[in-house]
Amino acid sequence: EPTIGVLALQGDVREHLAALAAAGARPLQVRRPQELEDVAGLVVPGGESTTISKLATAFGLMAPLRERVAGGMPAYGSCAGMIMLADKILDPRSGQETVGGIDMIVRRNAFGRQNESFEAAVEMAGVDGGPVEGVFIRAPWVESTGAATRTLASYEGHPVAVRQGHLLATAFHPELTGDHRVHALFTRMVRAAA
Ligand code: GLN
Numbered sequence: 001e002p003t004i005g006v007l008a009l010q011g012d013v014r015e016h017l018a019a020l021a022a023a024g025a026r027p028l029q030v031r032r033p034q035e036l037e038d039v040a041g042l043v044v045p046g047g048e049s050t051t052i053s054k055l056a057t058a059f060g061l062m063a064p065l066r067e068r069v070a071g072g073m074p075a076y077g078s079c080a081g082m083i084m085l086a087d088k089i090l091d092p093r094s095g096q097e098t099v100g101g102i103d104m105i106v107r108r109n110a111f112g113r114q115n116e117s118f119e120a121a122v123e124m125a126g127v128d129g130g131p132v133e134g135v136f137i138r139a140p141w142v143e144s145t146g147a148a149t150r151t152l153a154s155y156e157g158h159p160v161a162v163r164q165g166h167l168l169a170t171a172f173h174p175e176l177t178g179d180h181r182v183h184a185l186f187t188r189m190v191r192a193a194a
Contacts, residue, residue: 002190005030005039007065009055011047011080015175016183023183025190033064041074041190043183044081046137046173049108050093052080062097069101074166074193076186082162082169083108083140090143102164103146110141110158110171122172124153124161127181134160134172141171166193 001024006016008029020027020043030036042065044052056062069075069085077085084099086106111118115136122134134155141158145151153161153170160171166189174182 001026002040002187002194003028003038004041004043004187004190005036006043006045007052007056007061007081009059009061010051011045012173012175013045015173016043016045016078019175019180019183020187023180023187025183025187031059033060036061036064036068039073040194041076041186042068043186044075044077044084044099045175046079046081049080049083049089049098050096052084053096053098056099057097062099065099069099069167072166072193074168074186074189075099075101076168076170076183076189078170078173078175079137079139082106082142082171085167085169086142101167102162102169103148104159104162104164105143106140107143108140109138110143111136111139120155122153122155122160124182125150126152126163126185129181132172132174132179132182133177135174135176136160136172139171
């Protein structure tokens, strides 16, 4: 079983820990730089990307996170985690930084007030067995992607699941559904990288 961390600064950490365990990984909470050294892959949870960014900086995690991601550690981000893995935010809050790694520009809270939270069936490449239930909560969408990325799923014409090599991001929250196929895909990515 690969040890996969969940960045445990803010957000729906518990749900990701449970989904990873169900997908056949050994989950571990990561709050300190030293804990990051013990994991073969990392999930950045949903939550509030501004808060996660500021806490990562305050806890001395931003530089080690960038180093490990640049060094090939697989990472998966859902929602706020997708924002954290984007090279660029279209509309960052002041002081908001990202770990980066995926050559894409994201727009925060993109679906607008009418559509703050909704669910939709989403066909996702690499996930067999029918569409995943996409739970979108003040979700970002992907405004544009670079050539090295692959769009695995789109909704209303916007990419909502993107992969670039060892990095995976979804605008929606599979950790809230009891369907562990996206976490199983990520666990396979971690195994393949090991
Ligand atoms: N809107 C949040 C942000 O910008 C993301 C919401 C979520 O993770 N559910 O960080």
